[in-house]
Amino acid sequence: MSWWDDALHRATVEVILAGALGGLVGVQVVLRRLSFFTMALTHATFPGVVAASIIGVNLLIGGAVAGGIIALGVAALSRRRGQDAAAATGVLLSAGFALGAGLVATQSGFSRDLSSFLVGSILTVSTTDLATTAVVLAVVATVLLVCARPLLLVGFDRTGAQAAGLRTGAWDIVLLLTIEIVVVTVVPAVGTILALSLIVAPAAAARLWSDRLPVITAMAVVFGVGSGLVGLWVSSHWNVAAGASISLIATAVLAVSWLSSRLRWLPTQLRRIPASAAPAVPGRSDGGSSAAARPAVVTQ
Numbered sequence: 001m002s003w004w005d006d007a008l009h010r011a012t013v014e015v016i017l018a019g020a021l022g023g024l025v026g027v028q029v030v031l032r033r034l035s036f037f038t039m040a041l042t043h044a045t046f047p048g049v050v051a052a053s054i055i056g057v058n059l060l061i062g063g064a065v066a067g068g069i070i071a072l073g074v075a076a077l078s079r080r081r082g083q084d085a086a087a088a089t090g091v092l093l094s095a096g097f098a099l100g101a102g103l104v105a106t107q108s109g110f111s112r113d114l115s116s117f118l119v120g121s122i123l124t125v126s127t128t129d130l131a132t133t134a135v136v137l138a139v140v141a142t143v144l145l146v147c148a149r150p151l152l153l154v155g156f157d158r159t160g161a162q163a164a165g166l167r168t169g170a171w172d173i174v175l176l177l178t179i180e181i182v183v184v185t186v187v188p189a190v191g192t193i194l195a196l197s198l199i200v201a202p203a204a205a206a207r208l209w210s211d212r213l214p215v216i217t218a219m220a221v222v223f224g225v226g227s228g229l230v231g232l233w234v235s236s237h238w239n240v241a242a243g244a245s246i247s248l249i250a251t252a253v254l255a256v257s258w259l260s261s262r263l264r265w266l267p268t269q270l271r272r273i274p275a276s277a278a279p280a281v282p283g284r285s286d287g288g289s290s291a292a293a294r295p296a297v298v299t300q
Contacts, residue, residue, distance in 0.1 A: 004127055008236060011122045015228030015246065017133040018189040018198065023224030024141060025182040026203030027217050028175060032155045035200050036086060037074060037176070040093035041183045042192045044070040047100035049192075054103065060132075063192070064184045070096055071176040075169065120191030120243030122232070129188050136185045143178055151175055152213075189228070190243040201250035202227060205257035223253050 003009055029038050045063035052062025073092050144151070153161040154171045161168050179199075186195050202223035206216045231246030 007123045008232075010125050010127065010130060011232055011242070012229070013130055014122055014125045014133060014189055015232050016225050017130065017137055018186045019202070019224035019226070019228035020221045021133065021137045021140060021182055021224075022186055022195075022198040023202045023206075023220035023222070024137075024144060024217065025179055026199040026201075026224070027206070027213070027220050028144070028151065028155075029179060029200055030203040030207055032175070034175075034179065035196070037089050038179055038183065038199055039196045040074075040089045040096075041067050041070060041180055042195045043093055044096035045184060045187070045192055047096050047103060050100045050103040054106075060184055060187065063187065064181070066096065067180040067184055068177060071180045072173065075173050075176055119241065120187070120189055120194060122189045122242045122246075125188050133185055133188075136181060140178055140182060143174070147171070147174060190246050194243045194247040197247040197250045198224060198227065201254040205254040208254075208257040208261040223250070227253055 029035060045067045048062035048064070048066025049059045050062075051066075052059050070092050074089050077087075077092075150161070150166055150171050151174070153164065154166060154168050158168055161171075182199065183192075183195055186198055190198050203216070203220040205223050206219035209219055210216050227250035228246050231249040232242055234240055234249065235242040235245040
């Protein structure tokens with residue numbers, strides 16, 4: 001019996017790879033405020049999964065196709081005058097999930113594979129799943145590294161990017177499809193319902209600790225891998241669903257980071273309070289004092 005034949009060993013490798021993958025792309029999701037879009041993708045893959053189950057093909061292929069259609073649809077609709085990305089995402093999310101529910105109604109019910117796709121089944125991942133996650137991690141890391149400059153320019157200064165000759169729409173599609181690939185890849189670990197927490201929570205927690213992009217990225221990867229490992233340990237020792245455990249640990253990391261950031265900023269805020277009550281300035285609701293604004297993210 002080899003080391004890879006043990007389900008817990010395979011699960012350990014999978015949470016490391018999936019945690020690193022979620023942390024990497026999660027930085028872009030958090031900085032570009034694409035959490036709602038990511039949530040929509042996790043749900044919009046559902047009709048593709050149901051259709052794949054009905055016709056008898058790999059569920060991940062069905063989810064990837066459905067997610068890709070949603071990503072391209074959001075990119076196309078959000079470019080129309082007077083139409084914002086949030087509205088387009090909400091409409092496509094509802095339509096996609098409704099389509100999936102309609103397809104399920106034509107069947108006798110959820111199959112075991114469909115259930116594991118929704119909530120995750122990390123203890124059943126195969127060596128093929130591990131290889132897929134490793135390849136996707138390498139590809140996504142390469143894309144984010146090579147395309148870091150245009151992606152950041154488009155995200156933080158869209159007008160400047162257009163003036164520099166960048167095709168902002170094309171770079172939006174690159175990022176949206178990258179997020180979609182990550183969503184589909186981490187599904188075996190935590191399922192479509194809980195994938196959002198593994199992608200967003202580690203990056204959001206890392207953002208609370210630093211304003212430097214390299215530091216945020218490194219911390220997001222560490223938080224993602226750590227959440228996966230601790231969640232898997234909790235699952236194996238207390239017989240809790242692995243996907244739920246990983247999601248709760250990632251959320252706890254975000255909560256602790258938020259609390260720590262509030263405590264770190266408290267002395268600064270207290271120093272801004274004058275010894276005697278200052279008269280309120282008209283037009284200000286904070287009574288003459290304001291919380292220190294977080295500096296902008298820097299890339300170096």
